[in-house]
Amino acid sequence: MSILAIDAGTTGVTALVVDAEGAIVARGYQEFAQHFPRPGWVEHVPEEIWQATLEACRVALRGIDRTDLVGIGITNQRETVVLWDRETLGSPRRAIVWQDRRTASLCTEMAAHEERVRELTGLRLDPYFSATKLAWIAEHEPHTWALVASGRYAVGTVDSYLIARMTRGTWHVTDASNACRTLLFDLELGAWSEELCDLFGVPTDALPELVPNWGTAMVTEPRAFLDLRLPIAGMAGDQQAALFGQACFEVGEAKCTYGTGSFILVNTGATPERSDAGLLSTAAWRSPDGELSYALEGSIFVTGAAVQWLRDGLQIVGSAAESEAIAATVTSSDGVVFVPALTGLGAPHWDPDARGTILGLTRGTTRAHLVRATLEAIAFEVRDVMATLPMPPGPLKVDGGAAANDLLCQLQADQLGVPVSRPRFVETTGLGAAFLAGLGAGVWSSFDEIRDTWALAATFEPDPAVRAQADADYARWSRAVERAKAWA
Structure with missing residues (x-):
């Protein structure tokens, strides 16, 4: 028995068997x-996501005995909002991505509601989340929004x-791990909130079934x-899927x-544990019997995307994988600090007006120093978050391409002063979707069976x-962050 797992990420779609x-x-x-229109x-473009999904799955299924497949798991970039026609499944506009910051001023205007929004959702009133994106569409594209209100657009x-695409429009659903990132979900009740839908002007009938x-x-x-x-036997937002894929089933386990x-x-x-230090309270997963599990989350907007920017924007590395070799040619960044606040x-x-900042440049600075400063920035950003945890940081499980x-x-x-553990497979987002679907389809019968499949590849000791x-x-990084804030 095997599972087809689809990981629809921000820059591409990965399919795993x-x-x-x-x-x-x-x-x-x-x-x-x-697409970066402004x-x-x-x-x-939603259709491009769909076509990428089809192509990634075609490649993964080459040479695979399809009769061995017993289910599909889906995981996805969260907070990104998509509209589509319930009849044709075509999309009337591009999807607004989680990284998009166009609603920063709207969040400022709604600041009086911040405390109540946080109380209900565990989130901040920030452009990152879905509801402000939908409110923006309603204000700036009234003809499109009228078809949402009438029920034509989902x-x-x-x-x-x-x-919806995989079932030809038969199903319009989501799960708690995605719903809780919209600012429309009551975290403790585990349901869409009419109060929040009214606040953001989103008709509940347009939203997916949970x-x-x-x-x-x-x-x-x-x-x-x-x-x-x-x-389609399992589904979760990408970060909750990775938590599941890392077998972090016990309280206090982190990835x-x-x-x-x-x-x-x-x-x-x-x-749901609440944080006053910038962390988000979020749903982790909900079992078929309705039991919700929760997590605390620290969301860092740009890390791997900073390396992608070195490749595509500055064109100083040929590939993301090349960054390690280039950075290793110098023993330090020689005082260069890069704050990758590109979004x-x-x-x-939580500063939507911060912008990318590079400090400490001299005539002796080379591309190797900047590449190393980029890798250091990723480690610094994670330390920023880990320092706010309500419990002492223990060994950290890591995954993802980098x-x-x-x-x-x-x-x-x-930077953390604790061991970093890397599993045999770093694609744990897709693996988590596979584990969820495998539970649903009977490949595994318990969390313990899934934990037994987790294998350590390497441990990095401080x-x-x-x-x-x-x-x-x-400390130098922290000074640089302060200079990057409130720039836009």
Whole structure:
């Protein structure tokens, strides 16, 4: 038995085939375009996400015995909002991406509601989340919004859109891990909030039905999805899926995913724990019997995207993988500090007006210093978040593409002063979707069975000899962050 897992990320879609031992036996990947119509705006074309999904799955399924597949798991970039026609499944506008900052002024205007929004949702009133994006569409595109209000257009996150496409419009659903990122979800009740929908002007009828994270009854339509008729047996937002994929099932277990951004999640169990230090309270997953599990999250907007910017924007590295070798040619950044606030700052600073800042340049600065400063910035940003946790940081499980970078993992261990553990498979976002679907489809019967599939690949121990220098470097980083704030 095996599972097809679809990881619809911010820059591309990855498809994995995962067997009953938890091993990734096949993969496919397809990038899609990023659109930046104005400074601070980020958009995707929904049809391009769908086509990338189809192509990634085609590649992963080459040479695979399809009769061995028993289910599909889906994980996705969260907070991004998609509109589509319920009849044609076409989208009337581009998706507004989680990184988009166009609603910063709207959040400022709504500041009087901040405390109540945080009380109900566990989130901040920030452009990051979905509801302000929908309010922006309602204000600036009234003809489009009229069709939302009339019921012709559906509203959802990327998981909802993909499931609609895979089932030819039969299902309009999402789960708690995505719903809780919209500013429209009552975290403790585990349901859409009429109060919040009224506040942001979003009709509840346009929103998806809420379903458990595994064991649902949705089935793909073969004519729409690669001739496959399979249950969509598991689903979760990308960071909660990674928490699940890292087998962080016990209270206090934590993971950090290095992707486009970086996200630290700590399992807090059956009770939503609140933070006054810039962390978010979030739903982790909901079982078929309705039991909700929660997490604390630190959301960092730009980490891997900073390396992508070095590649595509500055063109000083040929690939993201090349960054480790280039950075290793120097023993330090030689005083260069890069604050990659390219879309503002997330946790724990929460400043949408911060902007990317490079300090400490001299005539002796080379591209190697800047590349190393970029990797150091990722480690610093994670330390910023870990320092706000209500419990002492323990060993940190890491995953995502940049977790394959040994230099980054060592820098991270040195900054945190705790071991960093890297699993056999760093694609734990997709793996988590596979585990959820496997629970739903009967591949695994318990969390313990899933935990048994987790395997350690490497541990990076902090070097006591560099502790003083690590703290000095972090202090310099903290000064640079203050200079990057409130720039726009």
